[in-house]
Amino acid sequence: MGGGARELAGYLAALGGWVAALAAAALPQWRQSSYAGDAIITAVGLHEGLWMSCAAQSTGQVQCRLHDSLLSLDVHIQTSRALMVISLLLGFFGIIVSVVGMKCTKVGEEDPVTKSRIAVAGGVLFILSGLCTLAAVSLYATQVTYEFFSASTPINARYEFGSALFVGWGAASLTILGGSLLCCSCPTKERQGQQYYRQSQPSTAREPHVKISSPVRGEQCL
Numbered sequence: 001m002g003g004g005a006r007e008l009a010g011y012l013a014a015l016g017g018w019v020a021a022l023a024a025a026a027l028p029q030w031r032q033s034s035y036a037g038d039a040i041i042t043a044v045g046l047h048e049g050l051w052m053s054c055a056a057q058s059t060g061q062v063q064c065r066l067h068d069s070l071l072s073l074d075v076h077i078q079t080s081r082a083l084m085v086i087s088l089l090l091g092f093f094g095i096i097v098s099v100v101g102m103k104c105t106k107v108g109e110e111d112p113v114t115k116s117r118i119a120v121a122g123g124v125l126f127i128l129s130g131l132c133t134l135a136a137v138s139l140y141a142t143q144v145t146y147e148f149f150s151a152s153t154p155i156n157a158r159y160e161f162g163s164a165l166f167v168g169w170g171a172a173s174l175t176i177l178g179g180s181l182l183c184c185s186c187p188t189k190e191r192q193g194q195q196y197y198r199q200s201q202p203s204t205a206r207e208p209h210v211k212i213s214s215p216v217r218g219e220q221c222l
Contacts, residue, residue, distance in 0.1 A: 004103040006181050007119055011098050014126040014178025018091035020171035021133045025084040028054045028064060029162035031144050047162060050081050076143040083136035091129035091175065098122030098182055116185045123182030130175030137168035 028049035045056045054064040067073055100107050101118030141161060148158050 007098075007102045007185055008104055010123065010178040010181025010184075011102060012178070013174050013181065014091070014098070014123075014130075015095060017126075017130060017133075017171045017174030017176075017178060018088070018095065020167055020174065021084070021087055021091065021129070024133075024137070024164045024168035024171055025050060025088065027162075027164035027167065028052050029164045030080075030140055031159040031165075032162045034148065034158040034160040046159075048159070049162075049164060050077060050084065074143070076139055080136040080140045083132045083139070087129045087132035087136065090125050090132065094122045094125030094129060094179070096122075097125060101182075101185070103185075119185040120183050123179040123185070126175050126179030126182065128179075130172045130179060133168055133175065134172035137165050137172065141165050 026049075028051070029047045030049045031047070033046045047054045047056065052064045052066045054062055056062045067077075070078065098119060099105055099122075101115050101120070101122055103112065103115060103119075144159055144161060147153050148160065
């Protein structure tokens with residue numbers, strides 16, 4: 001795969017991961033009611049996310065309510081919120097920086113070595129964004145698992161993984177993969193040496209001035 005195609009594939013993968021991370025952050029299905037074991041199946045299914053909690057009835061009606069207070073939330077929810085916001089900001093800046101650094105764009109610098117370095121910077125931002133998403137989703141999933149197997153948690157109050165967690169894991173994987181492909185655009189020492197050699201050579205665009213001296217008096221021109 002050529003350098004330009006690899007950059008484009010990495011950019012599209014990272015962009016798709018960023019959009020998926022945005023969707024995961026907005027979805028309220030980070031955890032959902034569990035009906036495992038002796039849990040009584042009710043006509044209302046509960047879903048909770050980072051920003052709201054919803055109750056879905058068997059009739060299809062869904063009622064959602066935003067979390068009342070930020071400070072009253074559990075620590076893992078506040079931490080996951082912060083990590084997702086940081087992830088989305090890093091991914092947004094990675095999108096802008098990567099567009100400038102890709103070979104297939106005519107934005108910004110025209111020097112291929114400089115554009116490759118900018119593309120690598122965008123890839124690093126994408127990797128950091130994916131790691132933040134992975135940390136947020138994994139932290140929330142760890143807390144859900146702990147509460148599910150805790151003996152102090154009532155059976156009817158247990159929750160399982162929601163669909164947003166799986167979307168978040170997929171988003172983190174795509175973003176890290178795309179950022180890694182962009183980081184492969186790092187210029188090698190040979191390319192840098194060739195670029196330095198071209199810049200150090202004198203310009204040959206102008207024709208050399210040839211000075212023709214007149215023959216010395218007394219000599220004949222052959």
